[in-house]
Amino acid sequence: MHDDATLIAQTRAWVEQVVIDLNLCPFAKRELVKNRVRFSVTHATSEAALIEALQEELLFLAGEDRIETTLLIHPRIYESFYDYNDFxxxxxxxxxxxxxxxxxxxxSFHPKYQxxxxxxxxxxxxxxRSPYPMLHLLREDSLEAAIDAYPDVDAIPDNNIQMMNDMGTEKMKALLAGCLATGGGQ
Structure with missing residues (x-):
């Protein structure tokens, strides 16, 4: 398993090259550029440890308004999407x-998301689909404000699905593999 710096670099590459460059989330770039996205890695290997890490991250965010959102990366637990989904x-x-x-x-984001x-x-x-299983913690008031200011927010999911279908599975696999090659590869 990679060190935290590599896990974060790969996840950041995914945010930049997939989420932002493909405009899957039109609200992500602003927060990344402002350095208000926290990338946090937990080495949890049990549900109890992941719950503890999630609680710590939520309480951290509740007390730290300079951070807008957290990606809690948990590469050592819930490799199975179905187990992750249950969690x-x-x-x-x-x-x-x-x-x-x-x-x-x-x-929710997961390498085997379905x-x-x-x-x-x-x-x-x-x-x-992301490089590793992760939980994306978002502030609801900020999300609602961004949604209210965005024209035709309801079209985002359909537009994203259409773009993915146009690009195809092989292109998306290659993009994700490129992110995993960041910081030392997989």
């Missing part, structure tokens, strides 16, 4: 337990 309910439960529901929300009703290799799954 998302636990993560949402933690938001409720910490009384942070409505303040933060959690978006939307319901799709095949494993369908290109559209790459809108949420």
């Amino acid at each position: 998302l309910g636990v993560a949402e439960g933690l938001l409720i337990e910490l009384e942070l529901e409505g303040i933060f929300q959690i978006a 939307f319901g009703g799709t095949e494993r290799d369908d290109p559209e799954n790459y809108t949420n």
Whole structure:
């Protein structure tokens, strides 16, 4: 397994080359340029340890308004997308337990991400495929403000799916592989 600096470099490359360059999220570039995206790595190997890391990160964000969003990278747990997907309910439960529901929300990214009703290799799954399993912690008020200011926000998912389908699975695999080659390769 890579060191934290490499994991962060690969994830940052993915944010820059996939999320921003392909404009999958029109709100990401501003925060990355302003250095308001936190890349945090946890070496958790159990659900309990990941919950603890998630709690620490949520509490950190709650107390640090200079950071807009965190990508909590957890490469050592939930390699299976289905296990990861099941964990998302636990993560949402933690938001409720910490009384942070409505303040933060959690978006999900995984190397094997698969939307319901799709095949494993369908290109559209790459809108949420990342170098490593990660939880994206977002401030809801900032997200709502960005959405309110963006024209036709409802078209973003459909546009992203169309772009992924136009690019195709092989092109997206190559882009992701390029990100993994950053900082020492896989």
